[in-house]
Amino acid sequence: MLQALGLSADESRVYHLLAGSGRSRIDRVGQSLGMSGGQLDGILVGLADKGLVTVTDDLPPQLIPAPPDIAGETLLLSRMQELQSAKAVLRQLTKAYRKASGAESLEDIAEVVPEGTLAQRYEQMQRRACQEVLRFDTAPYLVDEDLNTAELAQLTSGVHYRAVYDRAAMASAGAQGEMRQYAEAGEQARVLGRLPVKLLIVDRSIALVALRTDGAGPPGAVVQIHEGALLDALTALFELVWASALPLGHGTPAMSGKGELSATEIQLLLLLLSGLTDDAIARQLNVGKRTVNRRIRDLMDLAGASSRLQLGWQASERGWVTTSDVHTLQAGGPR
Incomplete structure (x- = not known):
């Protein structure tokens, strides 16, 4: 519907009807949608304020819908301005957050992620991706779930994933089934004998890094890296490892032998x-x-x-x- 443009569900229903039928009498619109006169009056006030409907002085009054491409574009631009303003506020809140966590001197470089928020942060960073996610798959594992549902959702929406798997990680129970699902969804994958770190890079603008642990050891300090020289170096590291890693074709056994x-x-x-x-x-x-x-x-x-x-x-x-x-x-x- 049109809730993304700031319309309520009822406003969206009324405008959809008017856009498809053209000029209409108020009473007939209410009958078509099963709405009372009082209920419809409140909805029409909202649509008129948004520039989507004009109420005539006729008896009985009639409704004239505004062209969706013109009125809708105006609403869209307004929402985009609101989102940009919200983004600016988030930047200010982020600075305040980093200052409160004692990372003010390092705020332009990195931030230690609290242990209790690791799984949430790992998912949130993936879901904010617009273009590409790069990752090293090795211990420590930041989520308890067997399947990275955030990756599958992002792959479906068109975000590109490239992953380099640690050979030991690929030998774990269920690893082959998970990798097959990622590959079928569009992930490009390669394997290396041993990866140096756990790494997630999102749109080359933010990253999570954790020192690898052997076996099932819990993660130690996990650091979020912000844009800058350190993130550029980590991105270059990924590309070097990617170039030297062994490609994994879909359906190719991971541990060939x-x-x-x-x-x-x-x-x-x-x-x-x-x-x-x-x-x-x-x-x-x-x-x-x-x-x-x-x-x-x-x-x-x-x-x-x-x-x-x-x-x-x-x-x-x-x-x-x-x-x-x-x-x-x-x-x-x-x-």
Whole structure:
């Protein structure tokens, strides 16, 4: 309806009817909506004050609706001015709040979030996002709920989410189901062996940071970071980690492991990481060099790697091969 423009529910009903029917007699409007004369009089006063309706001097009186695009735009501009004024008041209240909490000297940098408000703050910051949310998913967890409903709602409304998951966090019970729901809603996700901090950045204008904890330890100090050089540095950190993290495609197992590859593919990776040339690998596997090149390209596509160097790194991250596997091969161990 039109409550967002300052109309009551009844005012909205009356104006909807008039906009669709045009000039109408007051008594007929009341009959159509089941409203008494006294009730309708009060509603019409409100609509007239807002410039949406004109009451004629005819007998019986008639109602003439104002054009929605003109009258509505005027109301919209008025509401926007009110919201801007409210935003200015909120800035003043924020300064007073920070001063009262003893963070006056740091008010332009950061604010320690009280423990009892962590879950609320975490949700509120996401719901204020208009464009993008960036996050590192690792312990400590700031909410008890299994699913981040604020993220799902924001993804539905068009806010972009990019998340980097800590590998240990992805191994927790129920993690795969949650990640699938986020991915289906539109989240872009990657994984890294170990994330340095818990991080949430909203529209690159505000952030929450918490030092990571291992296991199920409770969060320690959680800090809200305001716009400035520190927030810019955290945003740059996210982008660096994002660039080096392993992409997670929808439906791709998060913890791939060796079970994802055949024995021949694992042996090919070991030979490649041992430093052998393509010709030498082809001789070892008793296949042609072109076959080796094709299989390496297939592995790169599977891992989302753009170079052989990145393939080696991601093979280690995914658990396809380990350092001990390479050392065993180089020492002349089992092929």
